[in-house]
Amino acid sequence: MKWSLAHIFTLKEAPADAEITSHKLLIRGGLIKKLAPGIYSYGHVMVRALRKFEKIIREELNSRGASEILMPMVQPQELWEETNRWIEMGAGLLKFKNRNNQGFCLGATHEEAVCDYVRNEIKSYRDLPRNLYQIQTKYRDEIRPRFGLMRGREFIMNDAYSFDIDQKSALLTYEKMYQAYISIFGRLKLNFRIVQADAGNIGGSQTHEFQLLAQAGEDSLLVSDSSTFAANVEICPAMDFEPVEKSNQPLQQLETFATPGQKTIADLQKFTGVPAKSLVKSLFYAHPNGTQFCVLLRGNDEVNPIKLKNLLSLSDPPLFLTDDEVNAATGSPPGSCGPVQLKKPMAIYMDSGIEPLSNYIVGANKEGFHFKNVNHPRDFEPTQVADLRIAKAGDLDPTNSSGKLQAFRGIELGHVFYLGTKYSQKMGVNFLDSLGKSQPIEMGCYGIGVSRTVQACIEQFHDADGMIWPMEISPFAVHICLLDSGDSELVEYSDRLEGQLEKSGIDVLVDNRDERPGVKFKDADLLGFPIRVVLGRKGFDKKEIEIVDRATKQVTKVSPENALSEILGQLNALASR
Ligand code: ATP
Ligand code: MG
8 A cells, every 4th residue: 555645644743632652652643533532533544453453353253153243333212221221321321312202322332232132033042052243333421531542432342242041051151252352362462461350330240351451551450469369459359468356455435535627537647646547437428229328447448439339239339428418417527427326327338347446436426526445336336347448459369368469550451241141031032941941041241342452552562663563453564665756666666565565465555755764764663563664775776675673673684686585584473473
């Protein structure tokens, strides 16, 4: 392909809203262009990378017996009402009405659509198993789209849905997809970790995320230093490396004491001399059912909203009470409130870290006062004790008593879920088993962020000069910098080389623009295709052509006759690197 004919453009500067390197490079290379927040056009170079990644996905899924379909992006309200997700998905689902006032949404995910697609068509156990996938645009009205394609509103996803006769075979399919994902991300040479994760509002009981380890990641991961345990912090069990022993101190008399102006745990620690880990803080929440409840944590711990959501079987984390609501419920503004002698009775969820504490301090529900020598269950009765805190680096590996957790940042590339019969029951996706009895089908669902993963490759593979594409999805394999584009002998040679390479199935971009060599080299570095070939009059006169490896910048000089075989040799070597 000739640059002079293609609509390929590069920019000197990235816009101010591009915060992470891959976002900056994709914009500067003209690979993506913003149309609205979180909504991008993909340029020609980007489309080539996307198509190559999609080809990898198709190969890996087809070879494991999955079949490709394509479902609609616009979906009717009634379908989503069958699972109650029309409401549960909240504002993330973009809803609209047609001229007849019928409700629709843009597909944020396709469990409902695929259930509708297979119900009535899968009749008996003989029709199972099935695994259907698609590669399609999704729309999620993300609150804070950012980092380019990493958190888009409109993005490309590969989603797959499996149907099996029972749990055993559903878990085998899960394992097959898990292995497929290892192969897919492995072919991109990505540095990924598989972590245990929260099922979010997709639901399901077993789930793993495929996470690229990257500083720019939005997810926090905890990985053991001495076992294979790895989890998203959202669900990671919190276990103290040195657990506090249950004290056998005698319980002391409950007392109020004045703490004027002491509002935060830091204030209270300074004021009382008691370390934060021995203080207890109280947080107050609204339950979607209209009630209020209290959560207790040690002063140095943070609440994990996902654990709280899961404990209460909610679809979203609950919201804090406002200061006025706290005042009305406890008799004191936040800072002096606690679980003892509450004005209004309410459920009290206590983090397990408090269990061994005794004679501790909490707010006295009176502004400027705290209680000391507080003891449960003497002074208040916890409704439930549970792990509600965020696990952190240095905590114990929950699977290995000598291991410690280490913290990493991650970018979620893919996600596999075992769903069981959650959707099939609600949507009547049944089959007749070998005894002729109707049973709900066992399901799994699987998703890869196609556009996010292509950007994630650049987040992992780049240097100060630009992108460095992994071979398998590089938009072009060879970038010919034709320095003297008016020189007919050079043009003829370049055309011949391009033709020979393309005959071998290699994608070639020829920069035949009327530009200075410096501009061409800079753009070639920015676009980052694996092999650059420099064709110039000066070199040609000396019978010399430069072949440059983009990743290592290593230059090899060859004669025009040997250029083709040298390029093919280097590409082969790169493919197996
Ligand atoms: P996240 O936690 O990042 O919001 P999710 O868990 O909601 O993602 P899934 O429903 O598991 O996402 O979707 C499957 C895959 O789609 C994800 O693993 C991710 O790679 C991709 N994805 C999800 N949301 C976005 C988005 N807003 N922009 C780009 N890719 C996305
Ligand atoms: Mg996910």
